[in-house]
Amino acid sequence: MTATLPRADTATAAGAKRRRRRAPGWLAVVPLLAFTAIAFGLPALAMLDGAFSVKDPATGAGSYSTANLTDSLQGAYLTALLGSIKLSAVSAALGALLGLPLAQAVVTSRSRALREGVLTASGVLANFGGVPLAFAFVATLGNAGVLTQHLGLKDKGWDLYSFWGLVIVYLYFLIPLMVLTITPALEGLRVQWREAAQNNGATGVQYWLHVALPVLTPTLLGGFVLLFGSAFAAYATAAAMVGSSVPLITLQIADALSGNVLVGQENVALALSFDMVLVAGLVMAVYLPLQRRSARWLA
Structure with missing residues (x-):
């Protein structure tokens, strides 16, 4: 005698199976995303930080300002x-x-x-x-x-x-x-x-x-x-x-x-x-x- 799963349980099992099949595809992209974040993201953040950073010539204290962009x-x-x-x-x-x-x-x-x-x-x-x-x-x-x-x-x-x-x-x-x-x-x-x-x-x-x-x-x-x-x-x-x-x-x-x-x-x-x-x-x-x-x- 064969047990029959309810329709909801069947749909849940099918959804879990599809998610398992999609998981390797996402994992394959992780190295590319990590490389992009390191090679492009970090330099971009450093550029933004430097572009908006100014230093007081008298005290040497640093702050954020748009003075560099204005000068550029x-x-x-x-x-x-x-x-x-x-x-x-x-x-x-x-x-x-x-x-x-x-x-x-x-x-x-x-x-x-x-x-x-x-x-x-x-x-x-x-x-x-x-x-x-x-x-x-x-x-x-x-x-x-x-x-x-x-x-x-x-x-x-x-x-x-x-x-x-x-x-x-x-x-x-x-x-x-x-x-x-x-x-x-x-x-x-x-x-x-x-x-x-x-x-x-x-x-x-x-x-x-x-x-x-x-x-x-x-x-x-x-x-x-x-x-x-x-x-x-x-x-x-x-x-x-x-x-x-x-x-x-x-x-x-x-x-x-x-x-x-x-x-x-x-x-x-x-x-x-x-x-x-x-x-x-x-x-x-x-x-x-x-x-x-x-x-x-x-x-």
């Missing part, structure tokens, strides 16, 4: 912040405009080797920066660079160590990054959409203006935001090339931490870092909804 948004610090935003916006806009047609040429190419070669090279170049990139451009387009002397660019007013020179250097890794970002979206454009537009008498330009670009707009804006964030956070390339001749917030943070300009400005540097985090947070707040909207169209 004035004078040379504000100029550097606005300079970084301007440089990042211009570089990202040019990178998006130049990366889109290059990605479209790759997607429409019949050569699989060309497509794989360009995408592989883009993956490498998108992560190539810092001092090696600065040295490559200085040796090529610097004041004594090979192309500068061969083409007489210096006599024509060319200056690599300027705002526009830095923009050109940034495009070296921003355009490949845009190619990697926009290629999946271009591949998601359905052939049926183009055929339907042609059947209704639309030209290629009309198809792009009224069908393709509206669908790609969220991805294009998301790519622009991603490029902006990448350029905004770049440090080593600008430090090796222009030093303090182009005001940038990353260079100001390094100077404040090292005491090159004023001694005891470490907490102001942390406040500048907090300003960068706020800008990056705004960038991500724009980027994530655009990515979700684009994914719905191209899924």
Whole structure:
């Protein structure tokens, strides 16, 4: 004779069984959460603590205040912040405009080797920066660079160590990054959409203006935001090339931490870092909804 469990007991047993099955999944995430808390959480807390900490020069007593944040948004610090935003916006806009047609040429190419070669090279170049990139451009387009002397660019007013020179250097890794970002979206454009537009008498330009670009707009804006964030956070390339001749917030943070300009400005540097985090947070707040909207169209 077989005993039958009541319906409530059966539901309870089934719920407990499901919870036991889900437990290993949560446990697998614990190391990642712990690493994230240690690698990102502790530095973030230290940055916040330093950004809002001030010390009385007379007594040496410490307290919390917004004085560092106020100083970070004035004078040379504000100029550097606005300079970084301007440089990042211009570089990202040019990178998006130049990366889109290059990605479209790759997607429409019949050569699989060309497509794989360009995408592989883009993956490498998108992560190539810092001092090696600065040295490559200085040796090529610097004041004594090979192309500068061969083409007489210096006599024509060319200056690599300027705002526009830095923009050109940034495009070296921003355009490949845009190619990697926009290629999946271009591949998601359905052939049926183009055929339907042609059947209704639309030209290629009309198809792009009224069908393709509206669908790609969220991805294009998301790519622009991603490029902006990448350029905004770049440090080593600008430090090796222009030093303090182009005001940038990353260079100001390094100077404040090292005491090159004023001694005891470490907490102001942390406040500048907090300003960068706020800008990056705004960038991500724009980027994530655009990515979700684009994914719905191209899924």
